[in-house]
Amino acid sequence: MCAFNRNELESILKQRGLSDDWINIVLSGLPDDWSCRRKPYRNGEKCIFHAETKDPNEFKDAFNQELKDMEKKGKFDFIGFIFPKIDFSNTIFSKPTRFVGATFQAETDFMQAIFKEMVLFIGTEFQLQSARFTKAHFEGTVAFIKTIFFVTSFSEAKFHDFVLFDGVEFLGGVFSMKLNSKKEYPLRTPRFGG
Ligand SMILES: [Zn+2]
Numbered sequence: 001m002c003a004f005n006r007n008e009l010e011s012i013l014k015q016r017g018l019s020d021d022w023i024n025i026v027l028s029g030l031p032d033d034w035s036c037r038r039k040p041y042r043n044g045e046k047c048i049f050h051a052e053t054k055d056p057n058e059f060k061d062a063f064n065q066e067l068k069d070m071e072k073k074g075k076f077d078f079i080g081f082i083f084p085k086i087d088f089s090n091t092i093f094s095k096p097t098r099f100v101g102a103t104f105q106a107e108t109d110f111m112q113a114i115f116k117e118m119v120l121f122i123g124t125e126f127q128l129q130s131a132r133f134t135k136a137h138f139e140g141t142v143a144f145i146k147t148i149f150f151v152t153s154f155s156e157a158k159f160h161d162f163v164l165f166d167g168v169e170f171l172g173g174v175f176s177m178k179l180n181s182k183k184e185y186p187l188r189t190p191r192f193g194g
Pocket residue numbers: 002003004036037038046047048049050
């Protein structure tokens with residue numbers, strides 16, 4: 001079984017500078033003995049989603065299947081997932097979505113993606129490549145907490161509900177963003193669970 005567990009998640013969140021309070025909030029949503037438990041990828045200790053290196057095509061197939069399973073369960077929970085280059089353009093995330101402690105190793109495209117419900121990027125790292133949220137629609141609460149971006153664009157992205165950017169780092173040269181929201185952006189703790 002995949003060895004990715006609470007302790008590993010905790011150490012990732014610490015590394016990414018999350019406060020103890022946030023780490024406690026995140027971990028309190030998981031059972032004490034939580035671990036991934038998916039089947040290991042090739043001969044490794046981790047599943048294809050938590051393995052550092054993997055074949056992007058195999059990942060894509062496994063991920064598409066995983067999305068279907070998660071949709072049935074009512075949430076997209078990508079805790080600690082390590083994404084190779086991935087294209088989420090035009091993808092509709094119909095359920096609450098959490099990229100807690102996730103890592104994007106390469107270019108990531110959320111162009112015109114629609115997040116129907118809450119989406120959380122907590123301790124998420126986009127490594128040295130661009131993350132595009134151009135024309136993405138965020139219909140529920142959005143929180144980027146201790147998210148590390150290299151180069152990103154939010155141009156023409158629309159935020160329909162509360163937006164929280166807290167402790168977000170932009171390491172790269174380009175950052176384009178025009179917040180376009182019907183509501184104010186109070187610094188509010190988003191609700192977990194669900
Ligand atoms: Zn795993």
